[in-house]
Amino acid sequence: MRENRSLGRALGLTLSSALLWGFAHLWVGRSRIGLALALIYTALLASGIAVATTFRTTALALLVRPGWLSAVVVITLVVAVFWALVIMASYRLVRPQPLTGGPRLFGGALVGALCLVVMAPLAYASRVAYVSHDLMTTVFAAPRSSVFPSGGDREHVEYLATKPRVNILLAGADAAKNRPGARTDSMTVASVDTRNGQTVLFSLPRNLEHVPMPEGPARDAFPDGFTGGGDSPGLLNEVYQWGEDNPALVPGVPDGQRGKTLLKATVGDILGLDIDYYAMVDMKGFAQMIDAIGGVTVTVKEDIVYGTYREGLVKAGTRRLTGEEALWFGRSRTDSDDYVRMGRQKCLLNAVAKQADAMTVLRGFEQIATVAKRYVSTDIPQTLLPALLDLSTKVKLAQIQSLQFVPPLISTANPDWTFIHTKVKEAITTPVHPEMPSRREALLTQPPDAVSLDAACG
Known part of the structure; x- marks a missing residue:
């Protein structure tokens, strides 16, 4: 009852x-x-x-x-x-x-x-x-490339499966108050072996001069390499904004896409690679992303001073950096130079990739998503994401090598483009011997200086 x-x-x-x-x-x-x-x-x-x-x-x-x-x-x-x-x-x-x-x-x-x-x-x-x-x-937009006329999932997956490597341009754009537009001061191509995830990061300095332009109107305008105009010094980091400001160089491409399209093709010509996709992060959003995942732990080899008036300091040691500290760890050139900064940027990318596990991302997911929508742009199509997700699990378990095209390996004022092509080809075709990692390092370091990120970053 x-x-x-x-x-x-x-x-x-x-x-x-x-x-x-x-x-x-x-x-x-x-x-x-x-x-x-x-x-x-x-x-x-x-x-x-x-x-x-x-x-x-x-x-x-x-x-x-x-x-x-x-x-x-x-x-x-x-x-x-x-x-x-x-x-x-x-x-x-x-x-x-x-x-x-x-x-x-x-x-x-x-x-x-x-x-x-x-x-x-x-x-x-x-x-x-x-x-x-x-x-x-x-x-992530719907595919517009002629490679995928119908935009079907199967076409994207099969396209990736038939490529021995996929090459993605990772760029960091920085807009300063004292100059018009934005400059891509950070440019790295991640070349990933689609079979095993083994990756080589090719880094290009922002101050490369006379870079070859892609065939068509851009090369017609700069037959001897990019030289800019007016007060422009004609460096690689200006190509993005130059493309945005000069529609005739990239005909048929809408506003907001011209600079990325031109930069992607230009970087591909420099390295002798077909760049499949790009991902660009506005540096204003980078610090917010790091804060969203709770910071990032890196080894700071020596004190890093930053700011116009030396008002900031990232102290040496293995420490967990806030978003602002991580931004300046990868951005500051005070008491150093572009090439030291490039090395720190690769260490930072490596640390974020290893530490941003599923639970860490989930905890700050809404903030990450908000920042990404505002500060990240890419031409990676939605339908390719499942295949790239599968590939990313291989990358996480594989070796990641870093090759920086910096002096004395090359002259930024008068680069040897054939030499760069040769070294890129060597880096992506040298077989990996897991039982003899020092052999691979030796094959790549005399020259160029391509080393394991884990070893280089401490």
Whole structure:
């Protein structure tokens, strides 16, 4: 009889029903509904376990597709609401009658709190999925390249699978108050072996002169290499803004894309590589991204002074840097030069790549997404993300080498482009011998100075 049921037992049965749907229904004899709820719960639990274990890779690939992210938003919200309804229905079945006054309020409050406890993680998952969907559709555009006329997922995956290497230009743009436009003071090409993830980072200094321009209007305008104009010294870091400001150099490309298109082609010609994609980060957003993941731990080999009036200092030692400190670790040239700074930038990239694990990213995900939408641009299409995600897991386990084209290896005022092409080819074709890492390092260091990032960064 319901009149003989205690409030404590009712709450216990309600908690049991929250842990296994249908328990309270089976207790009071409503077997059909109880079994149905238990079967639904078991199916959902089994699916969740399978996704987290056996099909984890497939699930992660689906979660970088906007359509599936929309489905996750809806599914998690529906499950959250349904779970809360099961809890409330279970309590109504088993609560004692009559129940008034303080016991009624106490029981209702506990059941309400239980509903919030089970709904909160699902609501958060739905929120993350929603933010991810917004990020995917904002930063990663639908493919426009003629390589993928229909934009189908299969075409992108097959395209990547048929390439022995994929080359991605990573650029950092910096707009200073005392100069118009933005300059790409950081330019690195990540050349990744698609079979095993082994990667070489090719770094180019900002002050390369007379860089060859891509065929077409740009080369017609600068047949002997880029020289800028007016007060411009004609350095590599000006090519991006020059392309934005001169539509005739990159005909048919819309505003906001001309500079990146010209820089991508120019860097490709310098290295003798086909640059598949680019990713550009405005340096104003870099510090915010580091703060969003809780900082980054690096080894600072000596004190780094920064600021126009030497107002800042990043102290030496192995320490966890804030976003501002990390920005200046990779940006400052005070008491050093471009080439020392380039080395620090590679160490910083390596540290971020190794330390930004899934849980770290998840904790600051909304802030990361907000910063990325504002400060990151790329031509990587949405449909290629699953294949790149799979490739990134290989990169994380593979060797990462760094090759910097800096003096004395080259002369920035009069670079030997054939020499650069030769060294790039050597770096990406030299076989890796895991049992003899020193041999690979020796093959690449005399010259150029290509070394393991782990060894170089301490």
